[in-house]
Each structure stands twice: as structure tokens, then as C-alpha cells.
Amino acid sequence: MSTAAKPTKVNIHNIQGDVLSGLPKKTQTFMFFKINNGKRFVTDLAKLAPLIKTVAQSLQDREAIDKHKKEKKPGLIKLVGANISLTSTGLQAVGLSGTAIANTSLTEPVFQAGAVSDAQNVLNDPLLPPDAPKNPGKPDWDPEFLDRVDGLLLVAGDSHKTVDEKIKEIRQVFPADPNHSSITIVKTIVGDVRPDPEGGHEHFGFLDGISNPLIAGFDKPVPGPEPIDASNTLTGYVNDGDWTKDGSFLVFRYLFQKVPEFNNFLQANALKKDPITSNDLDETAGSDLLGARLVGRWKSGAPVDITPFKDNLALANDKNRRNNFEFADEFRDNNKCPWASHIRRTNPRADVRQAPIAPRRIMRRGIAFGPEVTPEEKTSGTTQQGRGLLFACYQANITNAFQFIQKNWSNNPTFPFIGKDILPGFIPGVDPLIGQVKGPREMTGHDPLTANDPDQTPLSMETFILPRGGAYLFVPPIKLLRELNKHIPSS
Numbered sequence: 001m002s003t004a005a006k007p008t009k010v011n012i013h014n015i016q017g018d019v020l021s022g023l024p025k026k027t028q029t030f031m032f033f034k035i036n037n038g039k040r041f042v043t044d045l046a047k048l049a050p051l052i053k054t055v056a057q058s059l060q061d062r063e064a065i066d067k068h069k070k071e072k073k074p075g076l077i078k079l080v081g082a083n084i085s086l087t088s089t090g091l092q093a094v095g096l097s098g099t100a101i102a103n104t105s106l107t108e109p110v111f112q113a114g115a116v117s118d119a120q121n122v123l124n125d126p127l128l129p130p131d132a133p134k135n136p137g138k139p140d141w142d143p144e145f146l147d148r149v150d151g152l153l154l155v156a157g158d159s160h161k162t163v164d165e166k167i168k169e170i171r172q173v174f175p176a177d178p179n180h181s182s183i184t185i186v187k188t189i190v191g192d193v194r195p196d197p198e199g200g201h202e203h204f205g206f207l208d209g210i211s212n213p214l215i216a217g218f219d220k221p222v223p224g225p226e227p228i229d230a231s232n233t234l235t236g237y238v239n240d241g242d243w244t245k246d247g248s249f250l251v252f253r254y255l256f257q258k259v260p261e262f263n264n265f266l267q268a269n270a271l272k273k274d275p276i277t278s279n280d281l282d283e284t285a286g287s288d289l290l291g292a293r294l295v296g297r298w299k300s301g302a303p304v305d306i307t308p309f310k311d312n313l314a315l316a317n318d319k320n321r322r323n324n325f326e327f328a329d330e331f332r333d334n335n336k337c338p339w340a341s342h343i344r345r346t347n348p349r350a351d352v353r354q355a356p357i358a359p360r361r362i363m364r365r366g367i368a369f370g371p372e373v374t375p376e377e378k379t380s381g382t383t384q385q386g387r388g389l390l391f392a393c394y395q396a397n398i399t400n401a402f403q404f405i406q407k408n409w410s411n412n413p414t415f416p417f418i419g420k421d422i423l424p425g426f427i428p429g430v431d432p433l434i435g436q437v438k439g440p441r442e443m444t445g446h447d448p449l450t451a452n453d454p455d456q457t458p459l460s461m462e463t464f465i466l467p468r469g470g471a472y473l474f475v476p477p478i479k480l481l482r483e484l485n486k487h488i489p490s491s
């Protein structure tokens, strides 16, 4: 269902920079913390506020980068930005629970229950066995994420040096010694854009960061999906008097990718025939085509809905064309783009005709982590070093957006519900990248020659992406960082 979005003039001075414009970054440090002293933390937060980068400042940074590129100057400009967010236990630690948050976006049950509970009960993350000595039955995550996490400080910049300098500044407010600080850092993770020529590509090799929703009244229109209302990304736009206005919810997922295993899988299951010419495909062409059908884009970023059987670099590089598709002429079939493919699953565009899609859209801001695949890993076909994606996305409501995508779309073998009237008996299968199911991981439509055949043999897939942590966080508006004390009941 498409209803035109309302252009809204958002207050770019009150929103943290990563939410709308995205903090420009080559590297990003995530520091998860616990609050030692709630009262003192509230005072410290007000001191930290001037160090937090706003959307307005991030936009200036982006302009400076564009100018630098246009003038063909060498190197990168020195740029850095910090943002902060709190989990529901963090809000509790400062006294924001119960009636103090009544009638605000903060009451959202999925946010309140937190990421561990969601991973365990809803998202199908792999769990530790019931007889595990520690954390039995909990998600198989790094232990710090199973323990209490109250908040996240993230610092993004052009280099480790600039980021470390900013962290030093932040340390003036929150000293490293827990006896003198209102917080203790419990886990630090560093993400880095991959080295060229893979810059901007995630570890499986696909260009990332192409399709994000455009906000009506904020983003410049680009041909593609209709812009959405700011109220889908920012909190406090639905109820008058909601003092969370201009905040957002951040979902963080620590996702490890098994790259040599993924590459071997593509090779072992390489498609055999070119569907147009019926000529044999060599192993590289056949595995590239399979990879493109699992993701919905070629490694270059070109979408298979527009260029289904052959990569097209001109299309991949054209920002006005590469996101301008709707799966509209194939809502009854999956010849060009499998229904199960990662991008058709996570943003089904015209496949979802009856329901509003805007509340499901997420603003993705992830970054890769870990080293490049080593020659030994390539030869053995086994992952020996941790690498993957520090997945991060913003939305106004986690239940309607991230959780809905993961649970109802990516993990759900029968989505979209095409069976009855279009292809009886047809089961699309799960998202080959992130789909998490208790039963077999299977998808159909992988081979264009049999894409719509209800009797085809499904492609049986290993798990290539393993979650090792996560957090659900509220990203307060700048004004609230300064004035949190006004909303805390005096008890």
C-alpha cells in the first residue's frame, strides 16, 4: 500500500548524527558500558552533550568531503563524530522506568525486554545448551552481551588516530578508572571499512550501503522506493508531548561471517546453465550468478531485478538507477530475483501490496570488522579469524521494523504468501544470509531454469552468519542529553 509521505522539517540540531545523515567513517569504535552511578551519569551526560555530533554537523562533514573530492585533493580530511545511546537497563539505572516514561516511545515492550530476550525467544539465534556451565539456554553470544549492557558510545572517523583522540576527550568526562567514573566500558569492538578495492563491500564481497529509506523533507529525492515519513525513523512524532521527540532506536547485532565457507558453498552449488543462451556456465560465472541470486544484487551492487543474468557495472555505479526497481513485474514469479533473496526479503517493495511498508524500513549504518581472508583460510576453506558485520540500524519502533524484518520476513520460509492463488504449493524458503530457523535452512528459486517450479529441489544451505552479541538502544535527542534530569522523578 502506498500513501505519500508527509514532508517534515526535522530539527537537524537536535538529532544525533548517525541517525539521519550517518557519521562519515572509515573506522568506528563501539564501546558498550555499564552505569556505575545513575545520578552522576545524568550530570556527566550533560557535560558530554557538546561532544556529540548532530545531524547538522554530520551534513557539514559530508559537504567538506564532497568539496575535498571535487578538488581532487589527496588523502582524507580529518573527521570524527561521537554518538551515545542507552538500553532499557541504562534508562532504569538513571530512574527512567514505570510512570516516568508513560506515554512515550520508551515503553515499547521489545525495547524494554532487550536484545538478549528477543534473540532467545523470537529471533531464533543459536542457543547455548541447557546443561552449559554458564548461561544455559541463553543465546550463544560473547558473555559481555549476556551480562548487563546499559549503553553504547560510538565514535566514527577517518582514522584510528582521530577516533582515539576523540575517545581521549570523552575520557575526560568518563575516566577509565571505574572509581572515578559514572560508567565502566564492558566491551569494545572496532569496525573498519575494508581495504580497497573492497572498500564499501561487506566481507562476502557485495557492495553494501546502497539502499536506505529516504526521509520526506530531509533527503534529496533519488529514483527508487518512495520516501518515508520521518516518524518511521524518529521517535516522538506520533504522540504530542512525547519528550523523546527526535530520538531513535538503534539495533546493534554483532554478526560473524563465514567467508571461506560461503565462497566454497557458491562454488559447490554453482549454476550450470546460462538461462538466456542455455550455454554452459564456467564455475566462476555459475557461482557469481548463484551469489547474486542469494543476495538480490551482484557483488558490484547492480540489482538482479534490473539485470538478472549478467552483471552491469555502469548500472551498479549509477546512483539514479541502481535502486530504482520494485519487483513489480514479477510479483507472480521469481525468475529475475528469488523471493528468498536477502534484499527482496528485507525490503519486499511491491511484493507487500496490502500493508504499509514504511514502518518496516530501517536506516542501516553497519561497518565491517575483522581481517581479510588469509591464504591459509582460503586453502583450508575454514574460517580461522573472526570477521563480519557490526550491523546497526535505526528506526522509530523495533517491533515494527528490525524485529519484524528478521522474524516475519527473513526467518519465515512461507513469506511472501504466494501459494494459494499464484503458485500452489510453492515455498520461497528463508533469507540465505540472515534467515534463522530451527529446521532445515532451505530456499527455492535459486536456479532461474526452475525458479517457479513447485517441485524443484530446494537449495539446502549452511549457516553463513552467526550472531555473537547484540543490544537494543535508545538514541536520545541532543536536548534530552542536556536535560535528562528534568524527566527523572525525584524519589
Ligand code: HEM
Pocket: 202, 203, 204, 206, 207, 208, 209, 210, 211, 212, 253, 255, 256, 257, 295, 297, 342, 343, 344, 346, 347, 362, 364, 388, 389, 391, 402, 405, 406, 410, 433, 434, 465
Ligand atoms: C552479516 C550480515 C549481513 C550482510 C552480509 C548483509 C548484506 C547486505 C547486502 C550486500 C545488501 C545489498 C546492498 C544494499 O542494498 O545496501 C543488503 C541490503 C539490506 N540488508 Fe543486509 N546484510 C546483513 C544483515 C542484515 C540484517 C541483520 C538486516 C535486518 C534484519 C538486513 C537488512 C537489509 C536491508 C533492509 C537491506 C536493503 C534492502 C533494500 O532496500 O533493497 N541486513 N544487505
